[in-house]
Amino acid sequence: MSGDVEFVVNALGRKVPIVVNGKGQEAYQGPDAREPKGAKHAPPIRACKDYPVSGDKRVPDLKTALEKCGLSDGMVISSHHHLRNGDRVALRALEAAAEIGVKDLMWFPSASFPCQEPVIDMMDKGIVHHIEGSMNGPLGAYCSYGKMRGMGVLRSHGGRWQAIQDGEVHIDVAVLAAPTADPFGNADGSHGPSACGSMGFGLADSMYADRVIIVTDNLVPFPAIPHQIYGNNVDYVVEVDSIGDPSKIVSGTTQITKSPDRQLIAQYVARFMKDAGIMRDGFSFQAGAGGIALAFVGYLKEMMKQSGVKARFVRGGSTQYLVDLLNEGYVDYILDGQTFDLAAVKSIGEDPRHIWTSPFTSYNWHGKGNYASMVDAVILGATEVDLDFNGNVNTHSDGMLLHGIGGWQNCLFSGCTILALPTFRNRIPVIVDEVTTVTGPGELIDVIITERGIAINPRRDDLLERVQGSDLPIKSIEQIKEEVEAMVGGPPEPPNVTDKPVAVVKWVDGTIIDTVWEVVD
């Protein structure tokens, strides 16, 4: 593949291919430089006459459903990842496709997990041609070593919506796991034995795919109320014994970090938000389900209590900790993108102030605004950050592609983007001269908060000014980098990669922000 790929250099100075998987590409031009063009994807017009008058769209099994959808060689089959590492539907769909005997499928999950490792075998056998979507763990490694026939295409949650909406990716058949559904195909994530809360990552698939299959282990009589996916977009409904392993779909409880360093980072984040004046009545923030983020929520809540401040909304990855904020009156609403633990699933199923959102409302750059830019502060992680404040969440310093983007890129548009990071992991520094892969541009990353100090992006002199006089350890990013390198013995080794591209990272507007290169051991 490598020899005949043409490259250009994009606005960040990164070499990116101009054709990926046979489709022409645009290079990244800047965070908001690209002018939108053209019209949204127009799915085919269907008619009620071709659907059961009774509304009952059930067929006996997934194989039958895929056959009725006309699944054939080279098609695109999609799935969502709300069942995370407990998912039993996406893999089963690909297995059913294998039984039909089709080849060269493009699998288009909103994310893939280690439980889907058997897809490697399907790629080896030619059933699956390649994956476009987050590849967490073993599938990412397979891609990194150059074994996938097509290139990986990594998109943020908002970028995946944008790509589907804009017709960059045409989904032939969407196979959507539903914790509850009715025979018409109305589907809900918040109830049933395999409840996962929000189902927002499957919404675009349901709206824009040619054919849509709902797979459920909790069929209820029409109408399934509430529902997040409209049966009016659904072709077939399949009942199965189990769509997933509940213990791996949601954790019983999510865990606050126990590491003193990370506790300190969490504390600094909360104090920064207070000292910078972000924590004020009616403010909003987004924090995920990582250990630092959870600890941060605890510290922030204490400060809100002391100051008598209430937030208007929080965004998550929702957990017990956000649900507590809601129930104890510290926030009016949770706008939920993913639901991570049992307390959050219960809350989204019962509390009308805990709202499911989708990448359309939250993240899609090609809409008339989205929620991300309205969030006052967002707390994110990264595998690396460089002296230009560019961030990497996809690859490690050895070049291995092991993580997806999630909503990370989309969140960078918040009022204040904070990367909360330990300065090193396994004795490898996190602050580097130049990130291995640019997932997001430094001009959108405002603050780096580490256990050794807080670096504010010089572009944000307003923030620098606001924390004048604070007793927080404000330093330059160079200074923190030097301290860490002195301690761990210098910068990381450069990755051992070839000139063969194995994946690209898309920016929120569909342009290519960076390339991932083949790793050799």
Next chain:
Amino acid sequence: MSGDVEFVVNALGRKVPIVVNGKGQEAYQGPDAREPKGAKHAPPIRACKDYPVSGDKRVPDLKTALEKCGLSDGMVISSHHHLRNGDRVALRALEAAAEIGVKDLMWFPSASFPCQEPVIDMMDKGIVHHIEGSMNGPLGAYCSYGKMRGMGVLRSHGGRWQAIQDGEVHIDVAVLAAPTADPFGNADGSHGPSACGSMGFGLADSMYADRVIIVTDNLVPFPAIPHQIYGNNVDYVVEVDSIGDPSKIVSGTTQITKSPDRQLIAQYVARFMKDAGIMRDGFSFQAGAGGIALAFVGYLKEMMKQSGVKARFVRGGSTQYLVDLLNEGYVDYILDGQTFDLAAVKSIGEDPRHIWTSPFTSYNWHGKGNYASMVDAVILGATEVDLDFNGNVNTHSDGMLLHGIGGWQNCLFSGCTILALPTFRNRIPVIVDEVTTVTGPGELIDVIITERGIAINPRRDDLLERVQGSDLPIKSIEQIKEEVEAMVGGPPEPPNVTDKPVAVVKWVDGTIIDTVWEVVD
């Protein structure tokens, strides 16, 4: 206009034009004969960079908003009718357009009401070229007399969704009144001083129009929860003192008929549903807010109580009477298309079992099924019905176009379509040899229930069989017609119309089912 219009004869034998308002048309081929073609309408791709980072899309007034939308001559401007005869937004939008100085607009309301009579003056002045949408009362009369420059196009609620979705009607600017909204444009109908309940009739406009303006008199901080219209589809938000006159938006209470004849009809309908075995555990029905329908609900409830039967869902036009069914445990869910009285507005705002629906979920023929065919029985009215069971809801026997279609055509796909009608009005018989205008084909109309007897469509021998042995007055439609004509002195006079078409009636699939002709006094 008349001389150069070409016509064809459609599958019902009605003469219909092949071009309407400059656009080529298809003639009706049968209730479900037309094969769907092509792709849905693809609205332009927008980007967040062109919308405020703060999410605040407010502009000072409607005129400014329309100017920013680039309103210009010949454009299509749309509105919904959830504020009914109390609406203060649609007319104000057209007045603002007049202030800008644009001409030849096509106004595309989901329905128009007498409060919008001043649009006649705008049509006379050339500001509005013509109206496509239900024209209740004076605007219908204006059209009937051949005074409108373009032809009226009447569509059902589902047909309006179909036309927008399929790109038959391209909306340049949608102006949507919202009883509650936030500065981002999230909009809700169930709360606020001008609450109207569902806002479903504006949903397609918000999704497919080039530009969308939300007009509200109850602005709340982001996020407005719940919301029915997504701010991600909205361009501008305008605050006004009042979007409507609450006393005309919803009635305090809706009124059961006091007429003994109509009470008898209502009783027959309820008894028919019991005797025909439609009223059974888990059944469903749709009844509107007319006097007969309300009385019917009372009788049916009594029978449900006696038989210990519970419905799965009811559809409305929701009123106190349906809300009582819900609260007293006679039904699991109300699937609400329009919300007609204060009790229903309160219920839809508070009770998660009372769900707003849209023409997409309920009625759109060009979807993967819809709710209408899942309803066991629907009770409808008509201005006329003929010996072939064809129904008319648009014109009177004098040819005057005075009513819209509403969801009437869409509801015909229910399991049992019942027209509940008095046999005459103002001494004019309702059962005729041939209806003045075919709104819906007889093959979808199953039962005519009058105060003088019940006529079952011979096509439904299953229903005839099921009521064998019932003591209901089952008669042939011819027999009822003869009885009435003997009493009132014969059939109605034929209408005094010319050969000039003034409007067309579209079927649910976008084809033309009939033509409305110019009336001369």
